[in-house]
Amino acid sequence: MLKNLPRESSLQLLNLYNRMWTDGSFPREWKSAILVPFPKTSSSGVADFRPIALSNCDLKIFERLVNFRLMWYLEKENLLNNNQIGFRRGRSTTNSLTTFSGDILESFEKRSHTTAVFFDMQGAYDRTWAEVIINQLVEWGFHGHILDFIKFYLTSRKIRVRIGSTLSSEESIDNGVPQGGVLSVTLFLVAINGIFKFFNPDDPNKILVYADDIVVYNDTLDDSERCIQLQKCVNEIGKWASRNGFRFSPSKTKIMHFCRKHRCRQIPLSLNGSLLEYVETYKYLGLWFDPKLSFKKHIREIKTASYVDPFPLTTRCSLPMGQHMMIKEVLLLLLNLNLSLVSDVMSPSQFTL
Ligand SMILES: [Zn+2]
Numbered sequence: 001m002l003k004n005l006p007r008e009s010s011l012q013l014l015n016l017y018n019r020m021w022t023d024g025s026f027p028r029e030w031k032s033a034i035l036v037p038f039p040k041t042s043s044s045g046v047a048d049f050r051p052i053a054l055s056n057c058d059l060k061i062f063e064r065l066v067n068f069r070l071m072w073y074l075e076k077e078n079l080l081n082n083n084q085i086g087f088r089r090g091r092s093t094t095n096s097l098t099t100f101s102g103d104i105l106e107s108f109e110k111r112s113h114t115t116a117v118f119f120d121m122q123g124a125y126d127r128t129w130a131e132v133i134i135n136q137l138v139e140w141g142f143h144g145h146i147l148d149f150i151k152f153y154l155t156s157r158k159i160r161v162r163i164g165s166t167l168s169s170e171e172s173i174d175n176g177v178p179q180g181g182v183l184s185v186t187l188f189l190v191a192i193n194g195i196f197k198f199f200n201p202d203d204p205n206k207i208l209v210y211a212d213d214i215v216v217y218n219d220t221l222d223d224s225e226r227c228i229q230l231q232k233c234v235n236e237i238g239k240w241a242s243r244n245g246f247r248f249s250p251s252k253t254k255i256m257h258f259c260r261k262h263r264c265r266q267i268p269l270s271l272n273g274s275l276l277e278y279v280e281t282y283k284y285l286g287l288w289f290d291p292k293l294s295f296k297k298h299i300r301e302i303k304t305a306s307y308v309d310p311f312p313l314t315t316r317c318s319l320p321m322g323q324h325m326m327i328k329e330v331l332l333l334l335l336n337l338n339l340s341l342v343s344d345v346m347s348p349s350q351f352t353l
Helices: 007-023 057-076 093-109 130-139 145-154 182-198 223-244 296-306 321-336 341-345
Strands: 032-039 049-054 114-120 157-163 171-173 206-210 213-218 254-258 282-284 287-289
Touching: 007 057, 007 145, 049 157, 057 145, 057 182, 093 114, 093 206, 093 213, 093 254, 114 223, 130 145, 130 182, 145 182, 182 206, 182 223, 213 223, 287 296
Parallel strands: 032 157
Antiparallel strands: 032 049, 114 213, 114 254, 157 171, 206 213, 282 287
C-alpha cells in the first residue's frame, strides 16, 4: 500500500521520517509487534512452531533506510571482519564452503590433517544483547541520529501473541533483536564481530562465520600442538560467548577430523567443561561434509530427493536451483585444484558441470 502512495503523500511521509530522524523521536507503536506462530512440522509441541513477527509497516520502510546507510558505512570502513560472510553484498554460502573445502584440500596436499569445531549457537537472534551492539557501534565511532534510532529500535520492545482471533496481553522484551527485522540481521553481525579478536592471520586457527554458523579449524601437523591451539581457541570463544550473552550448546557443537588416513587419533576437546563429540558426517551450510571430503552423503541425499542422477546439475533435479549452484561451485573448486577425490565418488565421465 505504501509503495503505491501518490508522489505528494510519499513526500509527506519522507518529511515525517526526516523530522523523526533529526528530532530523535519515534512513534511508540513502532516498539510493538504481534507474533503469529506457524507450525514447522506436523507435530504440535511448542518448539515445533516458528514465530513470525508482524511489525509496523512504516517502521519496516524506515529500518530499511537506516539499514542501507549502516551497511554502507560498515562496508566502506571495513568494520566487519572479512571472514564474516553471511548477509553481505556479493557474498554467499559458496564463499564459506569453498574457503573451508579449499583449506582442507590444501592440508590433504601437505599430508596434514584438519580438525574443525562446528559451533551450535542457541537462539542467536533472541540472545543478542542491545548493550553489546551499542558498545560496539560506539567503539567504531557511531553517534548522533543513527545511534539514537538503534537504541530506540532495540530497547523497551513489546510483543503480543495472536492465535486465531485471540490476542494475548502485551509483554516486554528486554533481550535480542526484533524478529524478522532487516536491521536486526545487520545488528547481529555487529554483535558477533567481537569473536574475531581471538584470531589473526598468522594464527594456526581459522574461523569462518556465516550469521550464527561458526566453524573454527586448524591444520597444524603436530597433533599435540593442534590440540592445544584449538582447545585454547574453544575456551576463548566459550568465555567470549558468556560475556556477551551468547550461548553454545556443547551437545550440538561437533568436531570433525579431516584426513586421508584410515585410523587417526581423535584428540578430546571440550567446551565449557563438556566433552565435544567427533562426528563422521556434518551438515554445514546445507552441504554434508565427511572426513575424507567425499561428499558421498550429500550426493546420496540428492539422489534420494530427486530420483535422478545428481549430475548433470540441471533443472531435471527437483532441488532448489540455489543448492545446485552451491554444489556446482564447490565441485568446480575441487576440480580446479585438480585433486582426485571427486573421482573417488564418481568418474569424470559421469558428470558434466
Ligand atoms: Zn588425521
